[in-house]
Structure formats: structure tokens, C-alpha cells
Amino acid sequence: MTLPTMLFDTTEHVLIAVHGREPPSDEDWDSYMQTVVSLPATCSKTLVVTAGGGPNAKQRASVNEFVSKHTLTVAICTDTLLVRQISTALSWFNPRVRSFRGNDIAAALRYLEVSGPEAALVHHKVAKMRLELEGRAAR
Incomplete structure (x- = not known):
């Protein structure tokens, strides 16, 4: 069994x-x-x-194909x-893509217009997934 290279999850809007x-x-x-x-709209x-x-490059192409038909921030x-x-x-394919410093999740969430309980939930999920990936990488 191979270990995951990435993890993902959702909230209502993110x-x-x-x-x-x-x-x-x-x-x-x-x-x-x-x-x-x-994903729901x-x-x-x-x-x-x-x-x-x-x-x-191949993986980026799949994202670019998706955003050519859907709006994603x-x-x-x-x-x-x-x-x-x-x-x-x-x-270049989606002008709604922005970069932020690695630990500046708060600024990223402001850009995404996510606040309150949902922002807190996002922070929690990110922390949990980071720990899971780091823990697996340390094995």
C-alpha cells in the first residue's frame, strides 16, 4: 500500500x-x-x-480543462x-488564482471570503491533514 502524497477535504464552500x-x-x-x-456549485x-x-504538467492540464468550464477562486x-x-x-488560465505565504492561511481565507466558523473549520482541517502527511513522511 502506497502512502498518499496529498490529502483533501471540503467544507460547505471550500x-x-x-x-x-x-x-x-x-x-x-x-x-x-x-x-x-x-463538487456542488x-x-x-x-x-x-x-x-x-x-x-x-499533465495534472495542471486537467485543472486548466476544468476551470475553462467552471469558476473557481x-x-x-x-x-x-x-x-x-x-x-x-x-x-494565466484562471485569473482568480492567488499565492500566499505558506503559513498565511488567514490571508488566503480572507481572499476566498471565508470567515467565522467555516474559517475555523478550514484551519482545523488543514492542521489535521498536515499532521497526517508529516506523520506518514516521518515513518
């Missing part, structure tokens, strides 16, 4: 994706994209938090130059 240091595997990415295409905001892992939290460059490339 899809949350957390990546470790490695790029997502095709298997994890396919599972993520299956979730993305089945009310869940049109995405928060990505990454320690350095980001989608490869995306906040990407990272301190990694490569992921910031990926964010810039994604913004």
Missing part, C-alpha cells in the same frame, strides 16, 4: 488540498480531480496548502518558488 514535499502521485491526483468535478473556492509538492499557500511559479502559470 475544497481544501494539502500537499507534502513531493508532487502528487497520479493516483492521488485522479482521486482529487474526481472530487473536484463532483456552492463549493467554488479552493485552498491549497503545500510544503513543496505541486501538480506536474483558488488560494495557494506555499513558500516554495516552484509552486509559486506553478501558481502563476495556473493564473
